[in-house]
Amino acid sequence: MSEFRQFLSEPWFAILTMILAAAILLFIVIPVFAVFFKSFGIGSGGFTFEYYKEFFARSYYLNSLLNSLGAAIISTIVVVLLSVSISLYVTRSTSFLSKFYRGAALLPLVAPPFIFSLSLIILLGRNGVVTSLLNDAFGLEFSIYGFWGVVLAQILGYFPIGYMLVESTMRNMSPSLENASRDLGANQSKTLRKITLPLSQSGITKAGLLVFVMALADFSNPLIIGGGETFIAAEAYLLVVGQQNLEQAAVLGVFLIIPSLIVFIFQTYVMKDSGLETISGESGASNAPLTKRVKSVVMTINTLFVSFIVLMFIMVVLGAFVKIIGIDNSFTLEHFQSRNGWDSLYTSIIVSFLAAILAATIGMLQGYLFARKPIPGKKALEFLTLFGLAVPGTVMGIGYVLIFNGSPFFLTGTVLLIVLNMTFRKIGVGLEASISKMHQIDSSMEEASNDLGAGPYRTFGKVVVPLLSPAFIAGFVYTFMTAMVSISSVIFLIAPGTNLAAVHILNLAEQAQIGMASAMSFVLIVIVLSCMGLLKYIEKKTGVSI
Template sequence: MESVQPSNVQQKPSPGTWRRFWAEPWFAILTIILALAILLFIVAPVFAVLLKSFGLGTGSFTFEYYTKFFQESYYLNALYNSVMSSLITTFVVVMLSVAVSLYVTRSNNFLAKSYKGIALLPLVAPPFIFSLALIILFGRSGVVTNFFGDLFGPEFSIYGFWGVVLAQIIGYFPIGYMLIESTFRNMNANLEYAAQDLGANQWKTLGGITLPLAKSGIIKGALLVFVMALADFSNPLIIGGGESFLASEAYLLVVGQQNLEQAAVLGVFLILPSLIIFIFQTYILKDSDIATISGDSGIANVPLSKPVKALVGTISTIFSAFVLLMFVMVVLGAFVKIIGINNTFTLDHFNNQTGWGSLYNSLLVSLISALLAAGLGILQGFLFARKVIPGKKMLEFLTLFGLAVPGTVMGIGYVLIFNGPPFFLTGTVLLLVLNMTFRKIGVGLEAAISKMHQIDMSMEEASNDLGAGPYKTFFKVIVPLLTPAFVAGFVYAFMTAMVSISSVVFLISPGTNLVAVYILNLAEQGKVGLASAMSFIMIVIVLMCLALLKFIERRTGVRI
């Protein structure tokens, strides 16, 4: 997903703003309904977590839970582990993304095209799948551990802090890579050619021209990776080896101890960095990459010199091979009895009615959520781009903020709001749909705003002049033109909803379990074969969605 930015279309409020807002009453009513929905399903859960952290709802305002957080080394260690793992993950992901992006954008061979596809593969699986693959390889009975037992020694263990970091690096690599690769690909090559003409070698050109011009994409990628790694709760549960991390501890406090107040405190420490980074990225970095791209940015990028190509090519090859190995391990684990111990071919792992039921639930929930997220996002994008709306900028900010809120925080917030009067929705499919819809609605909004900027207003004006009116114009002119954006938003929302876990894990019940949560539970229980089988099915489904999304992008030019 590209960086989240609100549209630049913003009309200044005036004394007649409300009069113009109500000039088309049905659009005004839809805007109010959408605004109320955004407040209820995005803003309210965040505020509920914040208020709960101060004990509100239990009788009195108190700092007791914050005091406990800072007094107990266990929680401070969770904070330290989360921050340090996120920093290390971000640094390594950025370094790898720069190397792979340089090779992919400045080479025109089969390997470069292959590495570009491999770099996006982790998108088709939940991040914790790589923890499962690492356990298959390096666990106590892992393939590599058994084969090279003497090399690793009895003290070696993939479980713990560094196992979590390694899983996060692989799982969140595509987030940094997509932004950095896009920046390198659209860079003005004339500046690099000019530097070489003036006698600078490629190492100096990279350090003095290329990387400084790409700093906006690099910073945006780093910020997104940091936030996602900080909010990761599934990898610590599977491969953390008992090490405490903020998100996983918040989850355990809710499901294990029913201590919502202390879990809310941990949620506050998750959301504060997300809020700061989201504001920084939205309002400070949004125009900082203008100088990177010019009218000549279509000129072929500068080819890599042999030493540079050898370095970035080697890094790209090793990393791509390791990513492929992760997927191969999961696939093999699905089709053998016990990988590394009993490698007899079997299909028994697929004969799991509970797993198929969870997969059906995920398909149903993801389908409905994606339709709603794309549809509402498209409608909201049209309203924001064409209509006078009081408080438009704030409403747009709140909508897009739904993409930045850590799933753990959103899940706890939904439990606080929808597990009592006036709403009793916890454990229902409806709540799962609402959660996923409003977490993904920003995707449809971005796609719609991007497409609306490409639509000349003269088409709408001509329709109105011919007597169609605003509502008929919307359905006859705007909706057909926004169809590619709707389809792209739908496919992306469906794909990401299928692998979502951090928020819905708080909301499921025995009858509404989802496949990602089911796989997580299997992995925690050490049922590698069953977990691998369901992971394989999910990967195939999401991989088809990713291929469809890329096809839509090529045909329509709509990018998500």
């Protein structure tokens, strides 16, 4: 009770906290529950298991689940193995090649998640560059469309997520145990198996879980390169936009949200602060360099994979500046002359800017309140805020359609709803950045301001806000960058006149307008790459890591 009284002692902060809590419930929690309830027919005439019976009775839906699980498992295994290989070299070398590997490994972050499907079609599609060469030279007919095309696109697209977690773990690992193993006579291969990989277990596990959930919830790659194979997230999307079957789409959404919730809880509570690599604060750069044998193996793997990533981006650039790549390679700028494309890009910039402002502001406010104020239920509220990052976009999109397509919140098709969707899916990033920054700020500065008569509100405006500005800027840039390439949830919410660049590119790719899709992708990549450069500069100058 004393905590509650203390909470109410500053009424404006208390009111602000309650408003934020209500917003989190409305824009994160309620949409997820709406999908769950809709899967049982609640709101459509009563409680029923009929939609789940239909799911298990029809092989079509079961195959979509099996395909999604199979693709996610294979993608996860390959991504983890590649992440370990590149991380081993990058954390044990300061050469130019190691910096190139790291930069190329992060390159997919600047593109929409389906960009590699587009590149693979240019390279290995039915009329692709390599396909045509093989057909002309050997009479071989080959196509990347289908299950394995989706797997390859997912490996390329989600690799940076796994790599960042594994590389961070290995870089922060204490070199003393590895050195002790070597001193005791173990060769490097044995040291890697017995010491390095076990110490990296937490990062590798987190990477595997996160990549698995993201690959399972992928819907854009199956739409473009699936070649008729069914995948659960893509089917949920088609059920909504094609058949208006929200109940059956909600059932598929439940099968997406359950693994995401399990993984989120596991990472948040079970694996939190459990990594053995934190034994020492020494930098991973002091680890013993790789032996010639191990180095040759990892460099072969790394060079082949990184070269393939770079080749995928080259295909997009070439596709943007030639008439028909592989058929008519004459230079042209006509693909950049689409009025609809530039309009969608303009809309994306405006929407992403507004979402970034909101997300960074809310994240900063929450970070301060959670770090300094005695808020009842603080842990639960923080959990729900961060959970917005874990909810698959398809599920959130369906949930928004269910909640905001009628009274009292009829917002479907408006720019406002798209902005709110992007905002509350990303506020967890600003929250974490602000909490991290607040832990670096000595509370004595605020106490001194209060002692001088400033009061809590003026202290917040004059002392705390300037100190949190690096976290605000970092949260803003990150949200803007990710919102520009976001597609999985906003595609449910667009209406005529509110099309977004990523959605427009997806539609062009589905219609086989490869040149125009490549051109808009190129422009989007340049914008997001600039944001990533700015974000890295902010991290370097302020120490606020996102």
